[in-house]
Amino acid sequence: MPEGPEIRRVADRLARQLVGQSLESVWFAFPELAGEGASLEGHRVLSVESWGKALLIHFDNDRVLYSHNQLYGVWKLHRAANPPSTRRSLRVRLQAGGRVASLYSASDVSLWSAGQLEQHPFLSRLGPDLMSHGVTANDIEERLTSSRFRRRALGGLLLDQGFYAGIGNYLRSEMLFFAGLGPQLRPMDLESIQRSRLARVMRDVIHQAYREAGVTNQPGWIAHEKRQGLSRGHWRFAVFAREGLPCHACGEQIVRRMVTSRRLYYCPSCQAV
Structure with a gap:
């Protein structure tokens, strides 16, 4: 399983592509999130951060997309017209500026309001992140x-x-x-x-x-x-x-x-x- 540094590098790659961009389309494979994509479309990505092995994408409407790759999840960045050739199952698709960030194979994905994030059952048990939280x-x-x-x-x-x-x-x-x-x-x-x-x-x-x-x-x-x-x-x-x-x-x-x-x-x- 990737460790904190590897997830932080993924967060940085996503940030370079998404931060400051307005989302053109959002798609979720999960039934509980199927109706949520439209609520994010037209909104800007403010930041992408890692917290341990979790990844958090913050939007300008106070929403936060939580994902955990676990053993098999992987983010792939690509042009909208050229999706990657893979047998993995697509779970999340975020399109902005003609480019796409696609999350494959991950099963732990949820959408939160920023004010309620501290109640997340996984994040609430975590200690500080050695890279993201300014730990001395x-x-x-x-x-x-x-x-x-x-x-x-x-x-x-x-x-x-x-x-x-x-x-x-x-x-x-x-x-x-x-x-x-x-x-x-x-x-x-x-x-x-x-x-x-x-x-x-x-x-x-x-x-x-x-x-x-x-x-x-x-x-x-x-x-x-x-x-x-x-x-x-x-x-x-x-x-x-x-x-x-x-x-x-x-x-x-x-x-x-x-x-x-x-x-x-x-x-x-x-x-x-």
Whole structure:
């Protein structure tokens, strides 16, 4: 499933095409939304934002279109006269300026008024988005030491969307590695300097993944792998999906284990236990 950085990149692509445009036609496949398309036609798109793995399109009539791609959903951008060739099921179609944003295969789509969005059953459970909500390293440190989260093992906490939204499995492994922390440690177990480093790493890693389309490895380590002719699958990550391969930093073999029923990769030498 795409994680926060990937959804943010989709939001940015949609924004470049839609923001400021008046909608010429709107179509929904869902029976409960079938009559709603006309209420959006002629209205402008104000913004497109991501919140974790959800996407929100804001219109100038105080409406908000919520969508969650889940496992199979995908947005495709195309000219109105040239729809994509695909076997996927079309769920949403937004046309503006002769171009179309089409959502395929997603099943979680709804239309809300902006004032009621906080009542959304999924969004109301989410913590802040590390990229969309202006989260600082100090904010993260404070949240780590709060009574709600300080006793939680980091391996589970980082995947809890109520902690921070948008962190998925590959980001969890990469963040813990670059912070030098084992998954069983809790925020309350850490020294102040360790919590500060984790907070900085969380912001840095997710923003790098956004800028570099999912790449979280260090430039020097990437260059070394590329010189050996290795593919993106080998050099994209520092530890994730690298079980049995040598750690870039120390040469120790990367280990895989299951944490909260999800695979986690770490270096037993570099990450404190």
